[in-house]
Amino acid sequence: MRELSETRRAFHRAPELSWTEYLTTARLCEALEALGFEVQWGQTLYGLRQPSNPPDGETDRAAFDRAEQQLGAGNRYLSSMKGNRTGLVASLDGAGAGPVFGFRFDIDALPIREGGDSGHLPAREGFASEHPGIMHACGHDGHLTIGLGLARRLAASRERWGGRVHLFFQPAEEVAGGGALFADLPQLAEVERFMTLHLGILDRYRIVFDATWIAARIYDVVYRGQASHAGNAPQTGRNALLAACQAVQGLYALPRHSAGMSRVNVGRFHSDNAHNVIADEVRFRYEVRGGDNAICDFMAEAAERVLEGAAKMNAVEVERETFAEFSSYPNSRELAERVAATALGIGLPQALLQDSFQVSASEDAGFLIQKVREQGGEATHLILGSPVGGGHHSPTFDFDEELLGWGVLLFERLVMEGS
The missing domain is CATH 3.40.630.10 (Zn peptidases)
Structure with missing residues (x-):
């Protein structure tokens, strides 16, 4: 010993x-x-x-x-x-x-x-x-x-x-x-x-x-919009920050799965913009988990729909890239x-x-x-x-x-x- x-x-x-x-x-x-x-x-x-x-x-x-x-x-x-x-x-x-x-x-x-x-x-x-x-x-x-x-x-x-x-x-x-x-x-x-x-x-x-x-899928997300002056020309901007915030809220609102344990979390969020500028780029990392791979896949697919919906509502683009997976x-x-x-x-x-x-x-x-x-x-x-x-x-x-x-x-x- x-x-x-x-x-x-x-x-x-x-x-x-x-x-x-x-x-x-x-x-x-x-x-x-x-x-x-x-x-x-x-x-x-x-x-x-x-x-x-x-x-x-x-x-x-x-x-x-x-x-x-x-x-x-x-x-x-x-x-x-x-x-x-x-x-x-x-x-x-x-x-x-x-x-x-x-x-x-x-x-x-x-x-x-x-x-x-x-x-x-x-x-x-x-x-x-x-x-x-x-x-x-x-x-x-x-x-x-x-x-x-x-x-x-x-x-x-x-x-x-x-x-x-x-x-x-x-x-x-x-x-x-x-x-x-x-x-x-x-x-x-x-x-x-x-x-x-x-x-x-x-x-x-x-x-x-x-x-x-439990299984896990971890993703990096970037929203890209159009910068503009928040006071002088807000109508010309496409707000990536607003889209990302709506996406995060939507992720936490996802329904859980009755067949087993399920989880969601956003652990990193970054927007490097001045206070008077419509944000043109925002990045965050989130994860979904499930008691088995099938439940985890269900959560991942539901999360992707949330991300795309937030992008469409704000006329911005979204990219999602897998950071890591646990089986x-x-x-x-x-x-x-x-x-x-x-x-x-x-x-x-x-x-x-x-x-x-x-x-x-x-x-x-x-x-x-x-x-x-x-x-x-x-x-x-x-x-x-x-x-x-x-x-x-x-x-x-x-x-x-x-x-x-x-x-x-x-x-x-x-x-x-x-x-």
Whole structure:
């Protein structure tokens, strides 16, 4: 347990944003190769695949330079990652025949400044973020720690299990880019049994072995009209700001769906105009969510009608571009029940087990789960619940490190029993 805690704290100190996880990836590659895993990263892993929603150039250069300063110029791992080709897949064969397992662990952090209050464990014990304005505020440092801990255990017990294991250390979950890209990797096409997990979520101690997440569609919108002087010639203007405001009101007025959970939100709105000018351009970002992909698609189509209606009412033009998508896909019930039985087998109490839970947030592991299930494999998403300080995506987020050991032992036993 001490080794897991030390690993988690080391990665917590050095968080990196989506698509800039250069230092994180390099450190993982080095550790996994030392354990005997075959590791693919960077250009070799990506091939012709391109990251979606990469950060701006300045943010990316700062992250790469920071990693290069710590690792040294010409680092063999780092040099192949230029252009946001972060993350890796580590593979290991057991001693004989058996199924192909896949485990996914996300590795990115968030643009949040970590809290410094003494009540926040990382601040109190000296492992808070050393990168200003960036923080592991969703548990991904714990996820990758479980992945590395699992790798250590599997390497040490290699003669006692059969088959193959692929460990997917995925970048860019927070911007819904890495999941879709990793779902297209050839290693995932081999996987017969796939699992992923998330720490926290429930804010109480639970192990959920059949967790589902709601689907989401996130869009960038721009309204373009005609500028004019608001006092001297208002009749010649075409007001993009008015259209955008009416659209936002219309989005929030959308009827919800009776078949399941549905959500809508506008989280960003910008109009850079003088006070006495009819606005000619307005941009905003909105999202719709649904308990499954069909409900989410219903919300997305209804939202598009609202956008077009507001444009027509004000004689302006509107463009909508997809920023990100999160898929929702049902788990394999058989595998979920096997996970529950295995949890009891390693001594976790029955009172901690929870059959299922639908999280009212989104997770891009849904793309990988869908891919494995569509190719005939089994897949499920777990939650290792615990109280989290301040909640997810907050400056005081934290989790109980005891859960790290639960995750490692549970995944290791599933491989041992499965072979």
